[in-house]
Amino acid sequence: MTLRFVGLRKRFGSLIAIDGVDLVFEPGKITSIIGPNGAGKSTLINMCAGSYKVTSGRILFEDVELQRLKKHQIAGHGVARTYQNIRLFDGMTVQQNLEVCLFSSYLGRTFAEVFVPGVSQRFKNERAALCREALARFGLTRFAETLAADLSYGNQKLLEIARATLLNPKVLMLDEPAAGLNHGETDHLKETLRSLVRPDRVMIIVEHDMSFVMTLSDHIFVLHQGRLLFEGTPAEVQANFAVQEAYLGSPGDVDGIRVAARNRANRVRLRSNANIERRRPAPV
Numbered sequence: 471m472t473l474r475f476v477g478l479r480k481r482f483g484s485l486i487a488i489d490g491v492d493l494v495f496e497p498g499k500i501t502s503i504i505g506p507n508g509a510g511k512s513t514l515i516n517m518c519a520g521s522y523k524v525t526s527g528r529i530l531f532e533d534v535e536l537q538r539l540k541k542h543q544i545a546g547h548g549v550a551r552t553y554q555n556i557r558l559f560d561g562m563t564v565q566q567n568l569e570v571c572l573f574s575s576y577l578g579r580t581f582a583e584v585f586v587p588g589v590s591q592r593f594k595n596e597r598a599a600l601c602r603e604a605l606a607r608f609g610l611t612r613f614a615e616t617l618a619a620d621l622s623y624g625n626q627k628l629l630e631i632a633r634a635t636l637l638n639p640k641v642l643m644l645d646e647p648a649a650g651l652n653h654g655e656t657d658h659l660k661e662t663l664r665s666l667v668r669p670d671r672v673m674i675i676v677e678h679d680m681s682f683v684m685t686l687s688d689h690i691f692v693l694h695q696g697r698l699l700f701e702g703t704p705a706e707v708q709a710n711f712a713v714q715e716a717y718l719g720s721p722g723d724v725d726g727i728r729v730a731a732r733n734r735a736n737r738v739r740l741r742s743n744a745n746i747e748r749r750r751p752a753p754v
C-alpha cells in the first residue's frame with residue numbers, strides 16, 4: 471500500500487515548517503528524507519503519526535485519510551515510528567519495554583484474560599512469542615532481563631526499533647536511527663534495517679549520516695526549508711548541484727560533510743550518555 475503526502479502544510483504560529491509538500495512512498499522500498507537542521511523532516515513524521523495536527527493537505531494511506539484520525543487510530547492502521555530522541559522506559563527491562571507496547575494494543579484481550587477462563591495462558595504465550603521473536607531478530611535476546619537504561623546506546627536504539635516493529639507495521643518511520651552510533655553499530659543497524667524490508671511495508675528513514683543514507687536507500691527526498699528540493703536515487707541526489715549547495719555544503723566539500731555529521735553524532739551520543747548516567751539507579 472502506498473503512502474502519499476498531498477499538498478501538506480504545517481504552521482507553528484508564524485513559522486511555516488512544511489510548505490506544500492507532495493511525496494509518494496512506495497512499499498517494498500527504503501525511502502529516506504534528508505535535509506539540513508530545521509528543514510521539517512521530523513515534522514513530517516510527527517504529522518504522519520498523528521503527533522502533530524496537519525495545518526492543511528492530506529496524508530493518504532491508500533484510501534484512508536490519516537490526517538483526520540487520532541494518534542491511536544493511525545497506529546491501528548499499522549503506522550509505527552521511532553523518535554529522534556530515544557523514548558524507552560528506562561526503569562523497565564528490555565522484555566518489559568516490548569510487553570508494554572503489546573498491552574496497549576491488546577487492551578481488549580487483556581480484559582478477556584481477566585474475565586474469560588482459559589484465555590489468559592494463550593494470550594500470555596502469544597505475547598511472549600512475539601517478544602522472543604523481536605529480541606532474536608534484533609540480537610537482544612541476552613539482554614531480555616537487563617534494564618533499558620543499562621543497555622549500550624546502540625542497543626537502546628535497536629530496542630526502540632524492535633518495539634516499533636513488534637506488531638508488523640505497514641508503515642515504519644525511523645527518525646535518525648543512526649545518530650550517535652559508532653561505525654560497527656551503524657553497519658549492524660544497516661543490515662537490520664535491510665532485513666525489515668517487506669513487499670507490503672513502507673519504510674521511511676530520516677537521517678543525517680550521508681554514507682548510511684546513500685548505501686541504504688532506494689529513493690531519497692531532499693527537504694529544504696519545508697519544501698521538496700529534489701528527489702531521486704542516491705546517485706542522482708549526490709550528483710545534484712542544488713542539493714550539494716543546500717545541504718551538503720559547497721559542491722565537493724565531502725570532508726566538511728563528514729566532519730559535520732560526526733560532530734553532530736558525537737553531540738547526540740554525549741547527551742544520551744549523560745541521561746543514562748542520571749537515570750541509572752544508585753548501587754545498593
Ligand SMILES: Nc1ncnc2c1ncn2[C@@H]1O[C@H](COP(=O)(O)OP(=O)(O)OP(=O)(O)O)[C@@H](O)[C@H]1O
Nearest residue numbers: 482485487505506507508509510511512513514554
Ligand atoms: N512543536 C513545535 N513547535 C514550534 N516549532 C516547531 C515544533 N516542532 C518543530 N518546529 C520548528 O519547525 C521547523 C522544522 O523542525 P523539524 O524538527 O521538523 O526539523 P528537522 O528537519 O527534523 O531538523 P533536525 O535535523 O534538526 O532534526 C523548525 O524551525 C523547528 O524549530
Ligand SMILES: [Mg+2]
Nearest residue numbers: 511512513554
Ligand atoms: Mg528532526
